[in-house]
Amino acid sequence: MSEIAILGAGAFGTSLAMALSLNGAAVTLWCRNPEVAENMRNTRTSPPRLPGHNLPKTLSVEHDLTQIQSPTLLLAVPMQSLANFLQAAPDWSQRTLVACCKGIDRQTGLGPFATVKGGAPSADAALLTGPSFAADIAKGLPTALTLAAPTDSEGLALQNALSRPALRLYRTTDTIGAELGGALKNVIALAAGMAIGAGFGDSARAAVIARGFAEMTRYSMAKGAQPETLQGLSGLGDLVLTCTSEKSRNFSAGVAFGRGETPDMTSTTEGIATAEALAIEAELHQLDMPLTTAIHAVTTGKIDVHDAVGTLLARPVKQE
């Protein structure tokens, strides 16, 4: 039996499975599509969402969830599928469930850690987040991530179990800050992409990053996060990565919106649904979220990027 299993064989789940099994550890990757799983087993190659890699020998691929007995499970399904996935799957008791997705559930307003905690109360919940493109992890490039768990001893155990030479994990007990940083940065990355796609330039993008970070921090602190967490890998670190790289699906979708084009709606672009969830939460709790509100209006076709910028620039001047 593998000590660790990754549930979800998309780009991120597969890259994590590859990295974790590189040192000879037995790791299982669960793939919901039996044909894709069969193909991965036969060819020992990665799935369509992460093409071009060979699977390590100690990585096994499974499509029957009931066969997976590993005590530590990393959940790498998209955020909007997480709650349903937890309900549909077998008994989670005595397991540690590490959420690896980024976003806010549109139906509940909850982040990935809170969704796991509520959806699988008999399990121990944790979160793995931070700046890390699946393609970089799959290549074995150095990556630093945040491991958030409710207690330091749980965090330490997971940190030891999941760290690898090129995968450096830092731990925190601020599960709220860690999950909100990872969720909100995707919305700001959409905004950064829009600034570039619309031709507003690098100075405008820097303004989006800085004001976006202020918005992320304000929202997260209102929800109980510690500001230091937002300043770390899971907040600022991931914000910078996602706002500055075309490898980011959120940034690239923003560029398409900025150019007046339709982004690739088949890709997992978590910021779009998360902007909707946050706009609802912001209104409910009277939180000032001008960038998020504008992004939600653009992604739902209510205004275009130029109107959004006009609205943002017309706001009263204020102290930084």
Ligand SMILES: NC(=O)C1=CN([C@@H]2O[C@H](COP(=O)(O)OP(=O)(O)OC[C@H]3O[C@@H](n4cnc5c(N)ncnc54)[C@H](O)[C@@H]3O)[C@@H](O)[C@H]2O)C=CC1
């Ligand atoms: N790709 C990346 O570089 C990174 C992704 N993430 C996060 O990881 C999460 C997953 O993203 P990716 O793997 O990139 O997406 P992906 O689109 O490559 O793969 C998603 C996988 O989830 C599976 N899936 C979808 N709905 C499901 C359901 N209801 N039940 C079970 N499986 C389901 C799909 O079949 C697919 O294998 C997202 O929240 C993303 O923000 C985090 C860090 C890096």
Ligand SMILES: O=C(CO)COP(=O)(O)O
């Ligand atoms: O979260 C990520 C990097 O840390 C991946 O970003 P995208 O989902 O925008 O591709």
